[in-house]
Amino acid sequence: MTVTRTEPAGLPLGDDFHLYDTTLRDGAQREGISYSVADKLAVARLLDELGVGFIEGGWPGALPKDTEFFARAAEGELILKHAALVAFGSTRKAGAKASEDAQVRALLDSRAPVVTLVAKSDRRHIERALRVDVDEACAMVADTVSFLVGEGRRVFLDAEHFFDGYAFDPDTSLRVLEAGYTAGADVVVLCDTNGGQLPLGIADTVREVAARTGFRLGIHCQDDTSCAVANSIAAVQAGATHVQCTANGYGERAGNADLFAVTGNLVTKLGMDVLPTGAEAELTRVSHALAEIANIAPDTHQAYVGSSAFAHKAGLHASAIKVDPLLYNHIDPSSVGNDMRVLVTEMAGRASLELKGRELGVDLAGRPDAVTSVVAKVKELEAEGWSFEAADASLELLLRKEVDGPAEPPFTLESYRVVLDHRGDGEVISEATVKVHVAGERVIATAEGNGPVHALDAALRKALSPSLSWLDSVELADYKVRILPSHPGSDAVTRVLLKSSDGDQEWTTVGVHGSIVEASWLALCDALAHKSSRC
Ligand SMILES: CC(=O)SCCNC(=O)CCNC(=O)[C@H](O)C(C)(C)COP(=O)(O)OP(=O)(O)OC[C@H]1O[C@@H](n2cnc3c(N)ncnc32)[C@H](O)[C@@H]1OP(=O)(O)O
């Protein structure tokens, strides 16, 4: 296909590769996300700090919040150092003039230097959803692109449903691309809108379209086959030079290609400088900050940036990692701002313990017997329902006891008693009494609480506070309970994970018992023993 093309006005074309983020538009289409304008400004600042080339801010004219976002950005609330701001919208309506179409005018009014237009490129959509013929669909694209280019905007064309459309009727899909490109679109972006493609098919189509058209191609992949990242990378390897992604893969339905995985792959596997030098070390921080703004817990298993992305549980892994961490990591985790962690569980071997000891600052060098003994103890306890992988503080106490011998506990327990009082009016009150020995004295204290564990914690604090000056700073940050199914011949047990905080640090301890109160007590005692060992 040979075409004569109107060159885009105003802005240079000299950029070789576009890393394009659509978190604020397609990402916001994810169920459960609702950004405020302030959130959107914060997201754009973080993406710019990271160094992405283009930030699609939303659809001005369609969503009042997006209109306000662009207005506030243009009025100086968003100063971008790296990125160009992009307004997204659709082509003019059928039978209308682009210059008079309210949606198109809203794109201009947004004052964004770049506009991405979405256009249907599947004949079935053109005829059945737009209800126009292919000539009019192409005219809608060409008119809108040339109008915006004439107004000094750089234009990208998102060819919606391109891959499905190209498989159904390639000529129509190519005509839509041609209409946009000849009118001056800088890039035509092939969209897998329904997300049903697989990598080899994507690569074949991108290569074929590039060969048939010679146009600059982009890629936009939805994740309905769980292949959005692979599809995006395959498209880049096949010749696409513009890749659209969203932070953490947020997006409509199953989501979009994850910006952090795509960038991680482009930088570390394909050696492409798609971010400013060294910025890839910010990937983990920015991913987590963006999850915070979206109010979605980070996916701990997310490639490159998840907290488990470089966490090793298997003993065999740890034994090789001890020789060289790269033997079991596909990259150096610090290159993307992440950390390696070794988990000590029933799957641990001696090497896992040694590495964990280093992480926790417990010197196990020359203590092979201690290591063997703790490995055996961990396996035995985990078989009973304990779990140390999330309870580093309890594991550290176990390790230190083996290495240094039993530590002086902050207090000793004589007894505790908890009663639950269900009163006639339906109110339920818990009351706990503890008898402890602390600082050479026997202390008895009683307290009420809204549950047995709360009452026990309150009574213990009452008893210990006068003697342990640090106690008031320790707070319960999180409390997780899991009832573990019973095995043949044994009763069900309860596992409690307790996260404590002193304002500076957080630490997690574990307790396991048939009684939830006793399991909580064990976790609480470890939490206080850990804090005491630091004072
Ligand atoms: C693949 C993607 O994710 S693209 C992004 C999709 N994002 C969104 O839809 C979020 C924002 N959307 C909105 O706020 C609204 O849908 C609006 C303001 C755009 C349109 O609202 P309404 O005018 O009420 O129309 P409605 O949403 O019911 O239907 C969309 C209309 O746009 C038309 N349309 C769809 N795609 C295009 C296109 N590429 N070019 C021109 N018109 C289009 C449809 O044919 C339909 O026209 P009709 O009203 O004549 O039937």
Ligand SMILES: CC(=O)C(=O)O
């Ligand atoms: C443009 C877009 O979001 C899509 O085709 O999926």
